[in-house]
Amino acid sequence: MSFIDAGEPSEPPYDDLASKLERMSESACPKWPSIYRVPEHLRQLNANAYTPWHVSIGPYHHNDQKYRVIEEHKVAYMKDLVSRAKIAKKGKVLSYSQKWESYVQEVKEMEPNARKYYAETIELSEEEFAKMLLIDGCFIVEFLCRKIQKLSKVRDEPTRTPIQDNEPPSRHRNFIPMYHFIDGVYKKWEPENDFIFQSTRTSFEVRRDLTLLENQLPYFVLERLFHLTFRAYYLTCEYEPTFSEIVYCAMRTSIPNIAHILSKEEVISETPPQRQRNTVPQANEDIIPMPSEPTCLCTINGRAMHEFRVPNATRLGKAGIHFRKSESPLLEINFDPNKGVLEMPVLIMWHHTETFFRNVMAYELYNHSTDGHKRTVSDYMCFMDDLIDTEEDVKQLVRHGIIQNWLESDNAVADLFNSITKHILANYSSYSDTCKKLNTFCNNAIRKGIAALRQDYFNQPWAIVYFISGVILQTTAAIIQAAFSVKNGK
Template sequence: MAGCLEADFQFPMEDPLDELATTIKRKCETLPPLSSKCCIYRIPRNLRKINEKSYTPSLISIGPFHRGNPNFQAMEEQKLRYLQRFIQRNSNRDLEDYLTASMKWEKEARDCYLATISLSSIEFTEMLVLDGCFIIEFFLTWRRGDFDPTDRIFHRPALSQAILRDLKLLENQIPFFILEILYNIAFEDNEKAPSFLKLTCECIIGPNKIPDHYQKTKILHLVDFLRTYYLPPEKKETCYEGQDWEFPDGISELHESGVTLKVDKDDKFLNIKFEKGVLYIPELMLENYTESQLRNLVAFEQCHYPRESFVVDYVLFLDSLIYDRKDVEVLVNHGIILNSPGSSEDVYRLFSNISKGTTYSRATFYYADVCRRLNDYCGTPWNRWKAILRQEYFSNPWSMISTIAAVVLLILTVIQTYCDIIQLQY
């Protein structure tokens, strides 16, 4: 009898919802803490699907996102060779010193990545040292110019250019402060060595002095370094909420409406100005890697600077000026776009596609005032009439002479007619 009672007795089953709630709570408890230092992102899918090649390394993996990809295995040997060369720059330091310094800052470096990095502490530290020392040695070799005869990168200019392009990809980054730490160890006793900031400027931008705003800004990584260089000197906070502004017509329409177009030799392409009927646009050299650079700057701003998206605003503004190939030809003829590798159709397609998938804020759009003043200027009839006169009658010396002759003839005819009328009256 007792055995029957034991067989019939059953423990109450746990409520499925309670079990699910417990599971979710455990997952929440194991979430890694969020960090405000995050600055290295994977490219959002809506941008990547438009042109995946622009965001993907071609030769070398830097950082954790593309680490282990067999396509970049050949460059791992070069990293080791560059590491050997770099360590020899300071005979008082050995590899352990660089590893120790990097491991000390491991947490801060991990916090810079949006995704959780699954590498162990040893693997992560190895990555920081190998990749960081490679970048620094690459810059030092680039700056010095006298290459080792056995160097397999700089004796092939296409390779060095491709690597420099890969170093400007958002997914191919390590924190800038790690690079500075490694560099400062190597040159701690060398007072003549430039700062790593200056070295980076010489290699990525050119042999110019360091812009003042670098001293006031914490550089996050090489993509952020590039963006910081191009920032306007005065990042004025614009606000046009409640005010009407629209994107202007294509550049050929603006030109026909009386806007004078002039190229600005400023190498900071964001500095577009409209003053007294003249639209100043800095020249833009379209080379093989320009699209990749612009796309990664745009992606970085979309992820990290949604309220200060100067590069996004730039590509949107230029896209508004380029409706068709005719607009491209106007920009090329004025020396604003220097298009070395492709046709007008390629330029049109570039700016049509590069702004796809991006979002922007009308309230903080950097060129809102330029757009508004352009539209106001073109909406004034007198400016259009002046443009028609200039384009139709004063576009070249012969048409100008013909026009002046016609006006003089008309005046003489009127005078003659007046004199004839006066004679008839008397």
């Protein structure tokens, strides 16, 4: 049985696969939903940041006529993915129509549990919901693989985007086995004939749509569709990519154990997923049901909230703190009070930065680790909001290489940070020690006086000359005055 016309493309030869796809543990019923609509009070701040531009994924924007143009391309992507699959039963390679039935059966089995990942009651029939899972899920898997194939072809080109500029050449070398695997499957695919990949801008905007909170499928659905398609290829390849690694390579993300692509969308991390570790979420155990408030709005671990608010970058500089760019993941901020050095990794500001961070923070309102009240990205953005009040603070961070600004001005960056954390309650738990050390350093009276002296008198070479000259003149005048006093006394 098939609930849409899959078509019958010319069928390539397939190797025998005498094994059956194992049911994956992610299909276990989630304890709580993890895909929500954006709260209205956040949407009102910037509705565009939470709204798909090209493609709708999942039920929240399903059948919206604004996205009908891309629907036929989603179906085409689905058909191509099914064509690539190598599926055999009892030693016999399945025909295209038989493979199609395998995909249909797969999504029908996933449908009941997949529905429970959504916070709202979805008014779609079982068949309509399964059809949506199949089309949208296959589209995402095929898009990610095509994205990797495109990256493998352009990785040595001199023209780079803000996203690519955040990646040292070694990152691409780490992806070479992935590139070889995907190239073996997609070598006949031609980007110039692909509606989405004809334009770099369109492909980036589709990628952006896949990171929206309201535009998600349960991750286990994508993972099972990926394994159904590519499992047989592992028999003839030395490299066996996991779907987590596919997401990491295509989206430039690291993979924590959460429940959908947005939750795994950590452009903020430079660490690839560890192959030796289990990256499969067990029954979605790290999702909690409702937004959790900070330990207390005025205290953290018994200390006053003001201890965790830090001065802006300009004031920190005047207090004698030196900014230093690091190669660490974006969320890793360290302060050495002995050296007075605040180390921060590079943050690239471009036109999709606000969208990404707004959606991750909205996600963190409802989903985070059960090991406390951590809102990692929200804490980071609130820390940056403390550092940045005006464009002068931005200039300070740009000057030290901590911010790479692709926006129209430094003032635009300041405006973004001054507005993006509105209605976000951070508990600063991720940076409580760093904040306390910074404030202790700044409040040290002796150090503050030395820093002020350095700022006022030693920030320019000519100022040093004037200061020394002034000291010499005053000393000379004092000596002469003392000499005359002695002489007159006689």
